[in-house]
Amino acid sequence: QILTDVIEEVRQSVNQDIDGAEILHSLLNASWLQSLLKALLSAHDTVAQRDYEPVLPPMPEDLPDDEEATRIVCLVKNKQPLGATIKRNDITGEIFVARVIHGGLADRSGLLHAGDRIIEVNGFPVDGMEPEQVIQVQARSQGTIMFKVVPITERPVHNQTMLYVRAMADYSPQQDPAIPCADAGMSFRKGDVLEIVDQTDALWWQAKKLPSNTACAGLIPSTNLLKRKQRDFWWSQPYQPHACIQTCKFTHISGFRRSMRLCRRRFHSTVQPSCHTRCPSSCYSALNSPYEEVVRYQRHPQDTQRLIALLGPTGVGVNELRRRLIEMNPNVFQGVVPHTTRAPRGYEESGREYFYTSREIFDNMVYNNRFLEYGEYKGNLYGTSIESVKEVLNSGKICVIDIEPNAIQAVRTHELRAYIIYVKPPPLERLKETRQESYITTNYYVNRPFKNEDFQEMEEAARKIESHFWQFFDHVIVNDELQDSCVQLLTVVRKAQDEPQWVPASWIRPTAES
Numbered sequence: 001q002i003l004t005d006v007i008e009e010v011r012q013s014v015n016q017d018i019d020g021a022e023i024l025h026s027l028l029n030a031s032w033l034q035s036l037l038k039a040l041l042s043a044h045d046t047v048a049q050r051d052y053e054p055v056l057p058p059m060p061e062d063l064p065d066d067e068e069a070t071r072i073v074c075l076v077k078n079k080q081p082l083g084a085t086i087k088r089n090d091i092t093g094e095i096f097v098a099r100v101i102h103g104g105l106a107d108r109s110g111l112l113h114a115g116d117r118i119i120e121v122n123g124f125p126v127d128g129m130e131p132e133q134v135i136q137v138q139a140r141s142q143g144t145i146m147f148k149v150v151p152i153t154e155r156p157v158h159n160q161t162m163l164y165v166r167a168m169a170d171y172s173p174q175q176d177p178a179i180p181c182a183d184a185g186m187s188f189r190k191g192d193v194l195e196i197v198d199q200t201d202a203l204w205w206q207a208k209k210l211p212s213n214t215a216c217a218g219l220i221p222s223t224n225l226l227k228r229k230q231r232d233f234w235w236s237q238p239y240q241p242h243a244c245i246q247t248c249k250f251t252h253i254s255g256f257r258r259s260m261r262l263c264r265r266r267f268h269s270t271v272q273p274s275c276h277t278r279c280p281s282s283c284y285s286a287l288n289s290p291y292e293e294v295v296r297y298q299r300h301p302q303d304t305q306r307l308i309a310l311l312g313p314t315g316v317g318v319n320e321l322r323r324r325l326i327e328m329n330p331n332v333f334q335g336v337v338p339h340t341t342r343a344p345r346g347y348e349e350s351g352r353e354y355f356y357t358s359r360e361i362f363d364n365m366v367y368n369n370r371f372l373e374y375g376e377y378k379g380n381l382y383g384t385s386i387e388s389v390k391e392v393l394n395s396g397k398i399c400v401i402d403i404e405p406n407a408i409q410a411v412r413t414h415e416l417r418a419y420i421i422y423v424k425p426p427p428l429e430r431l432k433e434t435r436q437e438s439y440i441t442t443n444y445y446v447n448r449p450f451k452n453e454d455f456q457e458m459e460e461a462a463r464k465i466e467s468h469f470w471q472f473f474d475h476v477i478v479n480d481e482l483q484d485s486c487v488q489l490l491t492v493v494r495k496a497q498d499e500p501q502w503v504p505a506s507w508i509r510p511t512a513e514s
């Protein structure tokens, strides 16, 4: 109606051939608009003065001294859960609000707090009931739910600091019998970034998974609790030797040179992992923190570029993608020249194919931890030095290397700030279709077409890599159509340099250990 009136008013004014100021003046003087504006301003003043609470009758004078102040809390239930957990005092049988979930119905009402004693739910006295029975009473209510509570007298003040972590382990509340309320729990997978919104409780934190479109947080185990769970689980598993990134010493070489790639293949097939663990999938996390603190990091244009590290199962196409990226723009992208103790061949130049060093110097570099990866093939040592990577980065180019999983820790440093891209094989059928014209690098001087066994081995290796190292991957490329993968790689490498990313907090504010 207002719109119609305004349009009519303007139409008449336009016909009268008058200017904008006059139209505005006559509009503001219109009596119908004035009364509307007055009503609007009055509503604003009422809300601003919070003058909308009901006027309560005065307290009766003859209240007994020991009468506890109670509060009636009436909540309108929607499809969401209430967003609070309860606990029972085993000695007195009293029921208390154990915690209020951030962003949940109870939290948004502002009327229920951790520590409030619940006396009645929908008129039923709950003292002495089991928490499950209280939940049942609550669940039966339709529309509104009414609590009679004795509010906690002194609410603790918590100065929560925002904390972001990357999960280094999987968690499912449905499979955790110890969680106070499975429905209030939040599942997560290794690699997920979590915003911890409440650490008040030593055992159960509240968190949201990012990116988050829900206002409501979920319960997750605290660092200490999750560590304890992992340790218990680890000890409960049967003993089995396997590869673990902490102590395994099978290292491989990264590079385009054929002998290095064969060396890597040789190590894949012959070297037995030398470490032991009882639980392959949580081996790493059982020994380290289950959450890694992360911060949002935006590379400053004057900072060196982030190192790009590709990894994947043998034959998936890591080198093909890396080669194509560098060929696309060699002024921007560059690989690293590895070191070797092998003697140069006639046509080779030091610093082009390899840096040729004596075994003594090579051993010394190993001793001083100057290699990201190193290994031995046919009596010669090969290695990718940290210095060579830094040289490329310092030249202003983007250094693109391929690594074996056990080099992940060596590149995830404040210095190199590696962005790790996992190259994943597509499903078996797509592997067969796309690799019809492709050749696998073999241990012999012939490259042969892929066989079914190669694809199966690739899938098996991918499963192992994913189960141990998924949490460290910044991006995953499924290498199905080669052209699509190249485009994806180029896009993601640009984003890694130019857009904010979650990185370990220790890279930005280095700690004593980092």
Ligand SMILES: Nc1ncnc2c1ncn2[C@@H]1O[C@H](COP(=O)(O)OP(=O)(O)OP(=O)(O)O)[C@@H](O)[C@H]1O
Binding pocket: 261, 264, 265, 312, 313, 314, 315, 316, 317, 318, 319, 320, 321, 434, 435, 438, 439, 440, 441, 479, 480, 481, 482, 483, 485
């Ligand atoms: N998406 C793809 N579609 C078809 N062929 C591909 C694709 N990606 C890679 N290839 C081909 O598969 C073969 C193996 O790839 P590549 O040599 O890059 O493997 P790799 O992952 O580097 O393995 P290794 O670790 O053994 O060196 C090559 O012939 C390559 O051209």
